[in-house]
Amino acid sequence: MMNIMKKPSVLLGALALGLILSSVSAQAANEQYFPLQSYRVGPYAAGGTGFFGGFIDYLQYVNLKEGGVNGVKFTWSECETEYVVEKGVECYERLKKGLNGAPAAATNPLSVGIAYATLERSTADKLPLITINHGRTDSTDGSVFPYVFPLQLNPYSEVSAIINYIGDKSGGLDKLKGKKIVTLFHGSPYGKETNPILELLAKKYGFSLTLLEVPHPGNEQQSQWLNIRRIKPDWVILRGWGVMNPVALKTAQKTGFPADHIIGNIWSNSEEDAAPAGTAAKGFISITTHPSGTNFPVLQDIDKTVLKAGKGNLQDAKRFGTVYYNLGVVNGILNVEAVRVAQAKFGKRPLTGEEVRWGFENIKLDDARLKQLGAYGLVQPLKLSCSDHEGGGAVRFQQWDGKQWKVISDWVQADRKLLRPIIEESSHKYAKEKGITPRDCAKES
């Protein structure tokens, strides 16, 4: 009995020790901190390792190449979330105060669930929450969501751009009339989010739309694809997630639907989505906000300065230049650019989250600036403002050749004018529910 007795007390002691240690911090450093709620295990690890690998490599690159931004170096630490919401919250709370005196610039969880759960906290803590290519569509309206940034592309823009592309392929948007489009979506709020917009567009352009749901996790899609076979659509839009994507491609092959008429959305566009489907994925088209590949000066430079120096973050060096990795790099470019813009206004020192937010709202990436950054063609021209936290809304299309993605189009722009009122309706409803008075963006400098 004695030795059983001892165990809990030892355990409790260790627990207490660990928790005390975690709160110890020292004053120091001319550094800017990035808290990273990364995920490297669990069902979605493939995305996490790529994205955070690219993000960290870019921060490292800026440190090595330029000694940080104006002498302010970047520092970061990781906290594993396993894509689980409450772990993400714990990580957020643990890391938000900065590291060794270096203040946090922004959080980048790359998880819809964690983003939702930390959305109000971020606002209360005045720490920007970056949801690049995903997140709440209505957080595009920065007057209601001052600290949330669905950079580059929100879900509404995504489908709008896809329809524009299909219109283009058919010889003009007016040719969409009478076309048949099926959307296969993941059975979750994420999957359903764009359905109303698709319905709106279907009405506007006169194509027939069928919405088919695939229950989570999506490893069985026979009935959906047999339905598609019966409908014989011109295009299938795949709004997938995780295992649902390769299974969709395999089942499409099984039911004789051509892969080159399937268009994957932003979470169906990685190597990990296509490759497991093997030959069935050949010809599969998807959107991307950033081409994969290594043919951009900034990536060449990262390779030279970081990877070749043995300081790369990727365990599997082959993933350099893949979709998730490049998304991480793009995310790094945008975060660093925000810091740089904010430093120009607030001074060359580590900044608070509130100051970095101003930086994000004043990001202006035109072609010239992108060329300077070595990211021309990798990042779309982007201009953010107080009322517009998305900024871009354009995508390029890529096609899987059996081994890798090949970009097959230039930037295709979403119809943002059409979407804006819908976004505002939703954000105002949120503001009313929450009792938030929207900022007056005319007064912001």
Next chain:
Amino acid sequence: MAGAPLLELQHISLSFKGVKAVTDISFTVQQGEICALIGPNGAGKSSLLNVINGVYPPDEGMVGFNGNSYRKMQSHQAAVQGIARTFQNIALFKGMSVLDNVLTGRNLKVKSSWLEQTFHIGRAASDIAKQRQKAEEVIDFLRINQWRNSIVGTLPYGLQKRVELGRALASEPRLLLLDEPMAGMNSEEKAEMSGFILDTQRELGTTVVLIEHDIGVVMGLSDHVVVLDYGRKVGDGTPDEVRRNPEVIAAYLGTSH
């Protein structure tokens, strides 16, 4: 022992998947008597108890209790009518204390609702006190005070049998069915248990139907003995009558000695 019988079985037959367990059994039990069911293993004694308190519905026949006749009734209804029982293999609630087990026996007497009890309002206080007092009386009666708070599963077999009797008595039954209450006991324990059963009958006026193998005990205890063999009734009467019944001797007594 005059008046209408408390329990009356009429032509009861029961089978499991075509195998006859009990065939056309009829007998009556008078108010206040101790009736013993005897017979070799597999004679259908336990099945008969299960018919009486509604665990098994009989294929044929009727059971009359306290003036009401029924073919089939839920165990729950049997309990409501005042039939309590113990089981051959002890069916106590092993994770609960002796006191709690006895208290469950009083569940039908509880008048206050669970909400009243939870929030200590209304009838709860007096009700709880009353049930507790009755349970303590039973515990005193069976002399198991010192194990009151022990978890039943940890007690020795003989005590568990006693607790099970306590749980049955706590419901203040009119009819008590005891399935081998003395199985596996030594003679001292048997004597003690017989004493409890007799006291139950005399002091509380409870009618008892019991199954027992020890003929000595049965003859000493019972007012009335029913003998079963292969699912049929072969004898029915006072102990003396049964002892003299040649069919019984042939079927049962003869073979067991």
Next chain:
Amino acid sequence: MLYRESGQFSTSYLAEGRLFKLYQQRWGFYALLAFAFLAVPYLGNDYWFSAILIPFLVLSLAGLGLNLLTGYAGQISLGSAAFMAVGAFAAYNFQLRIDGMPLLLGFFFGGVTAALVGVVFGLPSLRIKGFYLLVSTLAAQFVVTWVLTQFGWFSNYNSSGVISAPPLVILGHDFSSPAGRYLLTLGVAAALFWFAHNIVHSELGRRWMAVRDMDTAAAVIGIPILQTKLLAFAISSFILGIAGALWAFAYLGTVEPHGFDLSRSFQILFIIIIGGMGSILGNFLGAAFIVLLPILLSNLSATFLAGVVDPGQLENLQKIIFGALIIFFLIKEPAGLARLWQAFRERSRIWPLRF
């Protein structure tokens, strides 16, 4: 001797049902309550409130809900998270659609709705037993998540299908700060724990245990089985539902139905296995364990092993540890941490004597 208990006797039957029979325990408990309500709000920081204490309290509550059903009434369930989801979404809608609905009343109705849903999925328990019952509770798990995602009404047609916390205001006091949310959670949890404690020590609690230990015998002594089981489902789901509302509003702020998926149900089951089935205290111990162990491991490695051990590997390791502990507890101490604690207390009562 730490405990001097001579001369302390219960003088009424009612006093015996008390939470703690010894003065020392009782006063210790009051001191702990006072500490939790009065001192912690001033001592704690955001991290402790938002990342440790609030989830710990909510999960204890959820554990309590499941423990009533599984630990006391013996009905195993893998649908706990579904009832939490019902509670959260129902509380949200009551709050949203009825003007001036007080926050706590909204929670209460959320719990009641969860209880009703619990009864529906508990109905099959009369006919099916043991792990066959898993099918019913798993059906609850999948049906509820599907319904909540499928019909936009439940999330007020939010484009992302999520619900967000209403303003946390009670009688004009704002509870939306981390310390406020902690107090809100603590208050609700304390009330429900008191409620549950009284139930398990009442006639109903005895009936549950009787059904758990042997349901045929329970029926024979007159316990109405179906009613008893359904009450277990209802009260368990009621508590789970309120835990769900707290999870959504006091802890996360915003949730989607998939936040209450099967892995959450597993988590709650693990809390009661590790903490101790059929124990009120066990829910706290189990929840503390499940909340703190991952944080401890990740903190320790971030402090000592930064860069040495891949954080991913650590997570795998943690999975293995959890699995192993579950098996360890099932083999060595089926009554969980609560039993260990009890043994520890028994020893301290007679300490420093050996026996």
Next chain:
Amino acid sequence: MEFFLEVLIGGLLAGLMYSLVAIGFVLIYKASGVFNFAQGAMVLFAALTFVSLLERGVPFWGAFAVTLLSMLMLAWAIERMVLRPLVNRPPITLFMATLGLSYIIEGLAQTLWGAQVHGLDLGISDEPFEVAGLLLSQFDLFAAGTAGLLVLALSLLFNKTRVGISLRAVADDQLAALSIGIKLQKVWMIVWAVAGFVGLVAGLLWGARLGVQFSLSLIVLKALPVLIIGGFTSIGGAIVGGLIIGASEKLAEVYLGPVIGGGIENWFPYVLALLFLLVRPAGIFGERAIERV
């Protein structure tokens, strides 16, 4: 009509894939009365080990043998460390132990082989072909054939070999089997090993279908309703149950989905199984135990 038949056939074939997983459950349940929730994790472990070896250049059969060996070791360890200490505990306890087990196996699999998504090509083409206007999938037919062979092999094992006869004895009455000198532990180990083999086969086929990744362990959730309908103790039942679940969920999705909202495949099998349970509490082929008091 053609469409209906296509959905039906597709469903039946998908159902056989469920049966493949369910068979592993039945074996273990028959022999040790354990509802083994870790079967899904075993499928994942087997597939992940196999594909990782393959990617490291080990030839097909070599990888198969090594994986099988590791499944045997796993079975041995489970018998030693989980089953033996838990002898005579209630089924619910054993079930919960297998929950813990599935955590351990999942953690172990990912520690050893990482969390990447792997493609697995068994060299079976998945080009569809048409028979009488009906679309058929080669791969599904192959999988169905494998399931059939597996059932055949298992019934031979059960009915013709010494091991099989002791298996059946144990399934029938553990005590009696013990008393005639059958070593319970040995039988358990064999059964878990065979279940591991079934898991490997299921893992390869499912892995080729979905890609080898974490969500393979989730297919355990599809197998449960199959078992409820087929009964926990009958291999034939697992096949029939799989066919029923597969066909009905597909038909429901296609015909019921548009009416009440799509994506019902997750819960439909459970509701079906529940209805089944209410009518036949032991499944189609399961034996109903008589409760004794």
